[in-house]
Amino acid sequence: MRDLSRLRVIESIYLHPGCSRTDIAARTGLSRGTVSSVADELDRAELIREHEAPGEEQRRRGTGRRPTLLSLVPGAAFAVGIDIGHRHIRVIICDLAGEPVAERWSPAQVDEAPSATLDLTYDLVQRALRDAAVAPQRVLGAGIGLAAPIDPDTGEIRADGIFPGWQSVVPATEMSKRLGIPVQLANDADAGALGENVFGAAQGVNDMIYLRLSAGVGAGLILAGQPYRGARGIAGEIGHVCVRPDGMICRCGNRGCLETVASPVAVARQLEHVIDQPAGDQLLSLIAAGDRRALRAVADAGEAVGLALSAVVNVLNPELVVVGGELAAAGEALLDPIRVTIRRHSLVGAATTAKVIAGVLGDRAEVLGAAALILARSPAALAERMRASS
16 A cells, blocks of 8 residues: 555656645545655655745745645656667657756668667667766666557567568567666657657647658557557558559558658659759758749648548547658648648548647657656656665
8 A cells, every 4th residue: 555655646746746745635535644654755765855836935925834845856767768760869868857868869770780770779878878977776767769660569560671670679678688777669650749749749639640751751649648559559650651653662562652752851852853962961951942843842742741641630530730850840831731731631620620730849759759658657667666665
C-alpha cells in the first residue's frame, strides 16, 4: 500500500506541477495525512520541492498563512531522447520538466549499418551526458524514434526495403545493452506526434495526425488522446500510399508512393534539370526568394500530400494535422496546396474540422517525443527508485 500511495502522489505531482497537498488528496483519494507523509518522504529524497504560487506573497500579506505547492525537482532525474533517421542521429537529454539540458547531432548512413549506427548513438549519448554533467544513476531511460515501422510484439523492423540492413535486429535491446538503461522504441513519426502533442503545436489535442516530410515520409497518429500504432506497428505509413500509379519505384518495392513525390529529396529531384547546382541544398532559399520553379515543385508535392491525407481525414476525422520534417520549412507554399486538396477530396465536415498547420518544434519534434516516451513513465520509475532505496 505504501508503494502504491507513493506512486499515486508522484503521478499527481508530475501531471499537475504546482499542486497542493489538498489537491493531491482530492485527485488520488488518499487521506491528507498519507499525502503529507509521502510528500515528506519525497522531500527528504530531494525528488520534490515546495514553493509558493507566483504572486502569492503579495496576496497573503496580513493573513499569516503560507500556502505551499509541490513540484518535482527538474534535476532529480533525466530522460534520453534519440532520433535515428535515414541520414542522421540526434540525441537530447531532458530533465523531469521536459527541458533540454544537452543535445548532440551527427550525420550518418543508417540504412545498411545497424551496428555502426548504434555504436555512434551510444557515443553521442555519452557525450551529451557529459555535456550536461548528468550522473548515470539519474538517467531513467532512453526513448528512440526510428525511421521505420516497428513490430510491437518483437521490437523488430517490419517493412521490406526500409532499413534493409536491420532485419532481425531488435534496436531497443541492442541499445539497452550498450547504455545499461531501459530503452523504449517507436517509429519516428509516432515520436514526432508525441513531441508536438506534449511540447509543441498540438498540446491538449486528442485527435491529431503528425506528418513527417523528411528523407522518409510517415505519419504519427494520436487518437482519443492515445498513440495509435496498429496491429503490427504499421499504422500511419502514409509515405507508402500510392499517389502516382505510373510513378517512380519506391524503396519499399511499390511504385508511385507518396515518398517518391513529397520528400525533400524527391522535390529537389524535380528541379535538377532546370537548376545548375544540386537543388537539395538550396530548395528552401529558392522558395523564400519566390523562385517559380521551386514553388511549383513544392505545390505539386503539397497536392500529392493532400490527396493522400484526404482519405485519412475522412476515415479518422482528426482535429489537427501537424506538418513537420525538413520540407515543412517551406511554409504556406506547401501548406496551402495541402489544405486545398483536402477540401477538394474530403467530406465537408471532416475537411473543415481538420486544421492543417506547421509544427513548432522543427527538427527536434522526434527527439523530444522520444524523450517524452520515458518522461511519461517517470512516476513509476521514481516510485521504484524510492522503493529500492527504502
